Amino acid sequence: MIDKLEYLLALSRERHFGRAAEACGVTQPTLSAGLKQLEATLGALLVQRGSRFVGLTPEGVRVLDWARRIVSDTRAMRQEIVALKRGLTGHLRIAAIPTALGMVSTLTTPFRTRHPDVTFKISSCTSIAILAQLENLEIDAGITYLDNEPVGRVRQIPLYYERYQLLTTPDSPLGDRAEVTWAEVASVPLCLLTPDMQNRRIIDRLLRAAGTEPAPTLESNSMILLFSHVRTGRWSSIMPAKLAQTLGLTNTVRAIPIVGPDTAHAVGLVVPSREPMTSLTAALVAEARRAANELADSPDERENLRALQ
Amino acid sequence: MIDKLEYLLALSRERHFGRAAEACGVTQPTLSAGLKQLEATLGALLVQRGSRFVGLTPEGVRVLDWARRIVSDTRAMRQEIVALKRGLTGHLRIAAIPTALGMVSTLTTPFRTRHPDVTFKISSCTSIAILAQLENLEIDAGITYLDNEPVGRVRQIPLYYERYQLLTTPDSPLGDRAEVTWAEVASVPLCLLTPDMQNRRIIDRLLRAAGTEPAPTLESNSMILLFSHVRTGRWSSIMPAKLAQTLGLTNTVRAIPIVGPDTAHAVGLVVPSREPMTSLTAALVAEARRAANELADSPDERENLRALQ
DNA sequence: GCGCTCGATAGAGGTTTTCAATCGAGAGAT
DNA sequence: ATCTCTCGATTGAAAACCTCTATCGAGCGC
Numbered sequence A, B: 001m002i003d004k005l006e007y008l009l010a011l012s013r014e015r016h017f018g019r020a021a022e023a024c025g026v027t028q029p030t031l032s033a034g035l036k037q038l039e040a041t042l043g044a045l046l047v048q049r050g051s052r053f054v055g056l057t058p059e060g061v062r063v064l065d066w067a068r069r070i071v072s073d074t075r076a077m078r079q080e081i082v083a084l085k086r087g088l089t090g091h092l093r094i095a096a097i098p099t100a101l102g103m104v105s106t107l108t109t110p111f112r113t114r115h116p117d118v119t120f121k122i123s124s125c126t127s128i129a130i131l132a133q134l135e136n137l138e139i140d141a142g143i144t145y146l147d148n149e150p151v152g153r154v155r156q157i158p159l160y161y162e163r164y165q166l167l168t169t170p171d172s173p174l175g176d177r178a179e180v181t182w183a184e185v186a187s188v189p190l191c192l193l194t195p196d197m198q199n200r201r202i203i204d205r206l207l208r209a210a211g212t213e214p215a216p217t218l219e220s221n222s223m224i225l226l227f228s229h230v231r232t233g234r235w236s237s238i239m240p241a242k243l244a245q246t247l248g249l250t251n252t253v254r255a256i257p258i259v260g261p262d263t264a265h266a267v268g269l270v271v272p273s274r275e276p277m278t279s280l281t282a283a284l285v286a287e288a289r290r291a292a293n294e295l296a297d298s299p300d301e302r303e304n305l306r307a308l309q
Numbered sequence C: 001g002c003g004c005t006c007g008a009t010a011g012a013g014g015t016t017t018t019c020a021a022t023c024g025a026g027a028g029a030t
Numbered sequence D: 001a002t003c004t005c006t007c008g009a010t011t012g013a014a015a016a017c018c019t020c021t022a023t024c025g026a027g028c029g030c
Helices: A004-015 A017-024 A028-042 A058-086 A098-103 A103-116 A127-135 A198-209 A223-231 A241-247 A279-295 A300-308 B002-014 B016-025 B028-040 B058-086 B096-104 B104-112 B127-135 B198-209 B222-229 B241-247 B279-295 B299-308
Strands: A090-096 A118-124 A141-145 A154-162 A164-168 A189-191 A218-220 A236-240 A253-257 A266-272 B091-096 B120-126 B143-145 B155-163 B164-169 B192-193 B218-220 B235-240 B255-257 B266-271
Touching: A004 A017, A004 A028, A017 A028, A017 A090, A017 A127, A017 B155, A028 A058, A028 A090, A028 B058, A058 A090, A058 A279, A058 B058, A058 B235, A090 A127, A090 A223, A090 A279, A098 A103, A098 A141, A098 A154, A098 A223, A098 A236, A098 A241, A103 A154, A103 A279, A127 A141, A127 A266, A127 B096, A127 B299, A141 B192, A154 A241, A154 A279, A164 A241, A189 A223, A218 A253, A223 A236, A223 A241, A223 B143, A223 B218, A223 B266, A236 A241, A241 B091, A253 B143, A266 A279, A266 B235, A279 B120, A279 B266, B002 B028, B002 B058, B016 B028, B016 B164, B058 B091, B091 B127, B091 B279, B096 B120, B096 B143, B096 B155, B096 B222, B096 B235, B096 B241, B104 B120, B104 B198, B104 B279, B127 B143, B127 B266, B143 B155, B143 B198, B155 B279, B164 B222, B164 B241, B192 B198, B192 B222, B218 B222, B266 B279
Parallel strands: A090 A118, A090 A141, A189 A218, A189 A236, B091 B120, B091 B143, B192 B218, B192 B235
Antiparallel strands: A141 A266, A154 A266, A164 A236, A164 A253, B143 B266, B155 B266, B164 B235, B164 B255
16 A cells, blocks of 8 residues: 555656656556556546546645655654664755755755764755655655745744855956955846856845846856956955855955854754654754754854754 | 555454464464565564464564555555545444444434445444544544544544533432532432543532532443433433433433533544545535534634634 | 364465556647 | 656565364363
8 A cells, every 4th residue: 555655656756657657666568457447446546547647636636745744754664673773874865956065065064973874975956846746745854944835734944044255366346355246246247146046036035125227247047156266356246155165265256254144044954843843864863953052153143053953 | 455455454463374364364373474574675674473462573564564554655645536436435433432322313314415425334432442442444434522632643533522421310309400519419429430431520520629528329330231221210411402402302301501610521422533535524524514503502612612723 | 191272274266566568549740 | 748767566486374174282180
C-alpha cells in the first residue's frame, strides 16, 4: 500500500508514467498496475486517463495529500529506528536560496562534527521552489526568506537578517566611500540576479523606495558570475553582507554597506511542520538554533529573530 | 507494510499473539511472520521474545506510536474517498461515561437525519478507558469529563455542565423538598456508582466538601440498577440532572436539585486531535457544536463552555 | 514430571507482483 | 491523409510472497 502511495507521489511530481516509474525503481507497467490497484482498493479513479498523462482527479489530489503524510511518517519512522540503533545516520537534502549558500557551512560543519554519519545534498534554487520541494518531500529542509507567503505548513527557525552591500572596485565612482545610499547605488552600472529570484525582487523594491528605477545592465542567476563581473571594474553589484563576507574581499573588490530604509528580510531554516519531526530534522533544527546565535550581528537582532519563531 | 503495523497495534492491545491474530482476521503464524518481517525491514527487534508475550522493546514502543499515526491516517484517507463518492458513510464508534449515556441521543438523532448512511456503536465505560481506547484507535470519539488529566492528545468539544440531583421517592425523609443541600443528602441511605467511576469520585468529593463521609449502602456500576433501587423507596441516589431527565420521572420518583458548592464538571465530546480530521469525526464535531447550544441551561453557561474549547 | 498454553517453525498451495515484450491510441510532422 | 513517434495499457511467464494447516518446543503450574 505504502509503495503504491509512493507511486502516486512520483507520478504527480514527474507528470509522466515512465519517469515516475524510474524514480521509484520499477518498470512502467509495474507503476501502472500499482496505481490501478490503488484506485481499486480506494474505489475511485485517481488519475485522469488519456493517451498521455493529463493530471489527477479531484479524488487523486486528496489521496495525494494523505499520501504525503503517510509516506513521510513512514520514512520518519524508519529513520528514527535506525537512529536509535546506530546513532544519527542518513541523508539530509537541503535547498537554499543562492544568497544564503555562503552561510550553509556554518550549519553543516558543526552538524557533521556532532553527527559524522550524516551526509548532505545541498541544492541552490528559488524560494518558491524550496517550498514546493518541501511540500513534495523532495528535500528535508530549506534555507530561505521567512516573509514568504506561507505555501505549505512549515516550521521556521530564523537565522539572520539580510543586509545589503554594494560590491564594487576601489577606483569606480563610489569605490572610496564608507557607506552609500540606495539612490547612489542606482547611479552606477549594476549587474544583478534575474527577477525570478526573490533577492532581486527585494533589491528592486528597495531601489524603487529610494525613488529610482532598477536598470541593471547585466542579469544572471549566478552570484559567482556577478562577482566575476564586478572584478572587471566595469560593473557593480548588490549582495547580502553574509554572502560578500563568504566570497572574500580581494584587494580589487570592496563591499560597502548600503544605508537607507532598513527593511530587513529575515532568512531562516524551514522544515515540514510535522509532529513529531524526523530525528534528522530535529537535529538540524537544534543546530540552526545554535547557528542563529553565532550569525546575529547584535543582541538586539537576536531578540527580534527569536520573536519570529 | 500497513497491515503489519496493524498487527503491532493489535498485539499491543491484546497482549497475546493468538487473540491479536484473531482480531486482525489472520492466523497466529501469519501474525508472527508479519511482525518478524516488520522487524526485519526496520532492522530492530520490536517484540520482547519469551515463551509468552512479555511486551514491546523500546523500539517497538516508538514504532507503535508511528503505527497509530500511519494506520489512522490510512483509515481516514479511505473514508474520505468513500465520502467523496457516496456522501458520508461508515461507522462511528463512540464511548461515553455512563452518566452521559442519556444525552447521546441528542447527538446521534440529528446526526443520522443529516447523514442516514452512518451507523453507530456506542459503548459505556469509564473516563479513563475512553481516553485509552481513543489512543488505540478502538473508538472514534468519546463523551466524558473535560477536566481529566490529558492522557493523549485529544480535541475537546464541551457539551454541558453536569449538575446533580437527589433521586428519591416522595414519601422518603427529603421527598417533599424543593431543594436539598449536600449535607442533607448524606443523611439518607444512598446507592451510588462504584468508585472506579469518575462520577462517583466527584460525588464523594462534593459530599466531603459538605463535611460528611460518603457511606453508600449499595454500589453498582449500572445506573439502571441504581434507579430501580430508588423506586423501591428504600434508597435514594445522586444523579446528573441530564440523566435523571432521560430516565423520566415517574410518580414514584422525584429529582430534587442539590444546592451548595457549585463545582460544575463540564462534559463534552473528545476526538483524536489529528489534523485533518476524519470526515466522519469532523461531522460529529459539527453536530456536537450544535448540540451544545441546545443542551446549555443558560446563555451564561453557553459562554463558559465555549471558552473551554 | 505431566499436561497445558503460547509462540515459533516447516512446508504446501495459492495469490500477487514484477518484468520484458508488445499493443494501440493520439499528437505532430510531412 | 498518412507516417511516425511517444506514451501508457495489456499480456503472459517467472518469481516472490503470503497464508494456511500441522507440528514443535519452551516454560509455567500442578
